[in-house]
Amino acid sequence: MDSTRVTEHPTSHKSPQQGAGPADPRGALLRTPEPLPTPPATALPAQTRAGGEAPSSGPLSCAKQGPPGNPGGTSSPLPATGGSEHSQPAAEEPGTHRPRPAPEGIPAQPGGEQDRVSAPPGGKDRRTGQSPMPHGPMPMRRDGDRLRFVGAATRRIARGIDLDEIVMGLCRATVPTFSDAILVYLRDPLPVGDERPTGPLVLRLRRTDRIPQERDLEDGILPVPVPESSGLVALSSELCEVRPGGALAEVLRGVRPVFADAPAARAALPELLGDDTMVPAGQRAILAPLRGRRRVIGAVLFLRRPDRLAFETDDLLVAGQLATHSALGIDKAVLYGREAYIADELQRTMLPETLPNPTGVRLASRYLPAAETARVGGDWYDAIPLPGSRVALVVGDVMGHSMTSAAIMGQLRTTAQTLAGLDLPPQEVLHHLDEQAQRLGTDRMATCLYAVYDPVAHRITIANAGHPPPVLLHLGGRAEVLRVPAGAPIGVGGVDFEAVELDAPAGATLLLYTDGLVESRLRDVWTGIEQLREKLAATAQLTGADHSPPLEALCDEVLDMLGPGDRDDDIALLAARFDGIAPSDVAYWVLDPEDAAPSRARRLARRALAHWGMEELTDSVELLVSEVVTNAVRYASRPVTLRLLRTDVLRCEVGDDVPQLPRLRQARATDEGGRGLYLVNRLARRWGATRLSTGKVVWFELNRG
Secondary structure, eight states: OOOOOEEEOOOOSSSOOTTOSTTOTTOSEEEOOOOOOOOOTTSOOOOOOTTSOOOOSSTTOOSOOOOTTOTTOOOOOOOTTSSOTTOOOSSOOTTOOOOOOOOTTSOSOTTSGGGOOOOOTTOOOTTTOSOOOTTSOOOOOSHHHHHHHHHHHHHHHHTOOSHHHHHHHHHHHHTTTTOSEEEEEEESSOOOTTOOOOSOOEEEEEEEEEOOSSOBTTTTBOOOOOOOOSSSOOOOOSEEEOOTTSHHHHHHHHOSOEETTSHHHHHHHHHHHOTTOOOOSSSSEEEEEEEOSSSEEEEEEEEOOTTSOOOOTHHHHHHHHHHHHHHHHHHHHHHHHHHHHHHHHHHHHHSOSSOOOOTTEEEEEEEEOSBTTBOOOSEEEEEEEEGGGEEEEEEEEESOSSHHHHHHHHHHHHHHHHHHHTTOOHHHHHHHHHHHHHHHOTTOOEEEEEEEEETTTTEEEEEEESOOOOEEEOTTSOEEEOOOOOOOOBTSOSOOOOEEEEEOOTTOEEEEEOGGGTOBTTBOHHHHHHHHHHHHHHHHHHHOTTSOOOHHHHHHHHHTTOOTTOOSSOEEEEEEEEOOOOGGGEEEEEEOSSTTHHHHHHHHHHHHHHHHTOGGGHHHHHHHHHHHHHHHHHHOSSOEEEEEEESSEEEEEEEESOOOOOOOOOOOTTOSSOOHHHHHHHHSSEEEEEEETTEEEEEEEEEOO
16 A cells, blocks of 8 residues: 555535445545645636546546536535635536446446546546556455455456356456456365375366457457467466475465566566566566365466556455355365265165166156255165065154254165065065164154055055055046055154055056155145146146056156245155056966975976966076975975066966075085076076075066077
8 A cells, every 4th residue: 555645535414425425436535635736716726636637528537527618627616704625516518428326336446437537648546656547447446346356357267166167257357347357266175175286286277268359448348358469478288286395385384465467476476477478567466376174276377458557566365355255155165065966876876777677567766855955854765675576665764854864865875675575565564664763863754655566466555654646547547545544654653554555557656756846935835736646637638538647747846836835845756557457367386395396396497487478488488497396495484476478578486485586606516506596597598595584585587589
């Protein structure tokens, strides 16, 4: 700052001083003007600026032009005793030129109409000693100007929530108000939090911005920046590796902004921009390091054209404030980005990446978080294949939208998958989930709906733990809310859960959802369920009574029922289209555990394949069925079951009462057995074994034709 004395000019409470009122961007603090000649007592001279020069009557002057006959540009004569020195006329003359107000949030700064004055040919500014350019930015003459600019610029920078928004806010706030061009370099990669970078310090050019050669002064519109052949820096490299102990490293370590003509900056700028890059001479460039909470994370270069006025010493303070606010904002944006990444990864791993493709049922799902800023929640869905071509359909909702809720949801989902693998009844699954929730904590509450669909029996068994009831859309277009006992939420403890078995006709669609779809501030849960039922029925009418609506399109239509104020909670949606397996495609037998069981199994399988016209699979099926049934009969004490299913593949299932699962192993040359599963593994499309509550099922599949 200079040493010019600052005083506060009094203003009249009756008629505010022109240019110093609340709407004037110059504020109340003005520098003391130089003594002026005493004006005649019969006329009020035109308002003068701090430099003591009368504003011109040109188009860029913000002084009021005088009427015809008053070429001096002064106001109309006033009586000597009728007003004070700062009084203004009651009304302005027609054709008076009024200055345009500054843009919102940014005070009138260099380049604005309020700071443009006309000087005689060869005249110089009294403060800087330089000749003002007709279209160049004028320096910030008052401390109030700089304070208002820094306040408006930092507010604009602080509005950004991610890295690009903060960097863009810095560029837009400084160009063209503070500088003609700006270059923003950031560390690559940016460190997150307290982590210590291991590699060398590399700066990457993140963003540049500049004003065009010609500015639209008449309308106040800044055209889109375009490359220019002016004296500003021409970019030659986007990457710069900072040499340890070099000039650029010293400037960054010093943290304080420096002029380009400073000794340290003269050696640092070629290292940053390249040896062939030209920078405007003199104090027309400022290099400001960006320092975050722990370390330097980049640098900013402010530039002015050689034909413009140079920066002043006080502008170093402005550049330092802008760099500090930007660096802290970038640090927070990087932390926010890491948190968002962790939340996305957590949610992605908690929910199934892809749905299975079980026999006799088609699946579709949707998940919508409550908001972009709350990307994780406690809602989940799942589809788990079960033995006998069955599938378990699960949807649940843990209270809350925090990371803790998501973690509890993940534990409950894993527990449900484990219990489903044991082939427990739905009510038993909910009972064990309730015990698990109580072990996690006394306040761990969740709702859950667990259903098991059997495509062979065309039946579905459902148990509910305080969850909204499912909706079944029939093939003819009728939608009904299934009557399932609500039960108590998971985590209450000491309650029993009840399961109901219902018909699941072919072509019907079961919709499982969380309460975020049907409940909001604008409607209660039962009103939302009724609207969902009507939406499903209306959608089914569009495809006709003989065709079910496409499953993916049906999910999209369901989500379209949400209004602008209906997104108060996460939404998990699982839709299941029941295709079923026709009885003519199923062959089922019960075999006694005796030595003749393998030969009988081969004979029955050969007869079924001949009935289905699949004789080309007879040899492979007979061999594999014989091996699997032989292993079952060897250890079973109860009858063995054999079932063949004809769908898009041929599936064979053999069940017994022994819980131990078979294990594939390499038989030695001297072993008499141990080669059955090896043959199954080589000849079958895929195979597996599943433990049941009453034993196990070993199955394999073969491609048809």
